[in-house]
Amino acid sequence: MTPAARIAAAIGLLDAWLAGAPVERLLTTWGRQNRYAGAKDRAAIRDLVFDALRCRRSFAALGGSATGRGLMLGLLRADGIAPGTIFTGEGHVPPPLTAAEQAVPPADLPEEIACDCPDALAAVLRDSLGADFLPVMQALRQRAPVFLRANLRRTTRDKAAAALASEGIETRPHPLSPTALEVTANARRVQQSRAWREGLVELQDAASQAVADLMPLPEGGRVLDFCAGGGGKTLALA
Template identity: 45%
Template sequence: MTPGARIQAAIDCLDVIFDGAPAEKTLTGWARRSRFAGSKDRAAVRDHVFDALRCRDSYAAIAGDDSTLSARSVMLGLCRDQNLPMALLFSGEGHAPQPLTDEEQVWLDAGGTSTSESLARQCPDMQAWCFDKLQSAHPETAVAIAKALTSRAPVDLRANLRKASVAAAIAMLADDGVSAQECDVSNTALRIVDGARKVKNTKAYLDGFVELQDAGSQALIEALIGQVQVQGSMRILDFCAGGGGKSLALAAHSGTTLFAHDANAARMKDIPERARRAGVVIERLARNDLAKKAPFDLTLCDVPCSGSGAWRRSPDAKWRLSEAQFSQLIELQSNILSEASALVRPGGILAYATCSLFSEENEDQVTRFLKSAPEYEKIRQLSWSPLDGCDGFHLSILHRAG
């Protein structure tokens, strides 16, 4: 594909996404229909689409399209922001987008307008109600966080210390052409400098020496383990395990059999293979098994949430989330806390975690829970944001009276 054809493919995908389709599903469907597209083409189109979604409104403003929204205008804004040759890319040749209109050409020749550029600088690139919540939770840094969410997230790995040191993992990756360096967000974190798309084919990954995981997620697990002083004899439950990222990290640190549960069991399908690769033991539990295995010394609830702390990675989520869905998430989180709290032994620990930047899902949720559960007390509360060099996370560690 030519560079212009990649731009047109991105426009086509964005048209579908702007109509309400999920970005991942849209890109997968395009790739399946476009057998002519090679791996570099697919990667380039994906990058264009995700970059456009991260900065959707500001790119539209740069293109002078601040009242309506079109995929073409957003891509025009992207091309100008990234200093790409728009006249060449929008040529109408080789499946490239149609040539620039007279109006677009005038705008291009003028280098954009001061009004459009001013709008772009002020744009938070998220829904207004979401930005209001971000400002409420982070009054002094909301603008900086919103801008940080418009950039690409780094690719981080967790060194599996049961198999190799951080330095050894870096050396193994280098042998397969992947450059990584230590990341000070977490003692186990590696940040990819070059070769991110090669990671899953490296010996270090295939043999379980490293695992893909954001540095902030690793820092959360380190903080939890440091506070609780996890030991091999402890019974640990990851109540909302999903794909098992935090289960794997907990199991690697504790050296004990870890129990994993998720309301949607299909989300846990990859855990056995990931655990085998990492050299740890994780037992998946169905809902009916929870009471049989309880009580637990430590129960982690990494609850479903807005995902606002990870909107760099899933940028369409910040446009798809509705206020009604947000309210439903708040209720779901409350129900999960209530259910999971009953599985903790007296004297045990309940850990509540989100990848959200909003107080309603974090501090406020925990405060409500503590009012209804007097047997619990808060012993530590931590938060991370993209300004800390990682995704946004929250962790509350609660102790149940013995």
């Protein structure tokens, strides 16, 4: 698929999401119904969709509307790409820009819109975060890093990193925990890797690993994980 065809696919998916369909189900169904799209195409389209969801307010402002088309226009402008080079209407690509869409958006967006902060949360977050408000909001606009926990019952962190590296998955130790590895390249390969299949590593945020490390566990005692979700910290404590 060409970059423009990927944009067209993302527009359709975003419009369906805006109409109320769950995004994960949309992406899965689209992949099954469009077998011509390779793994790289599906990954690229997924990235476009989730980039638009994280930056919905700013992309809508830059693109002129809170539609799938408007969000993709905003994404291109945010990335410094002229939308007219993508929206040509030739083949399987989005129709050409309208006169209204060709208008240059304002250079300076209001701060809450530029950092994609919901109006209802802006005052609370500013009060809570203080000087960290903008850095935190900007961080939330980016894809979250992928962290792994090395299973020390089966390996060491260094050996787990080496096993992943042998399959092209690059990692680096993270200072929050002696078991934490941050994936720096090819994160999508992790769950197909031999290291994953053999239980050398599992997905877990570095902060969650640090919480488990810092727990004062009594010998032979019982611990209640009152807010367990997937049970990652519970497993680490066990």
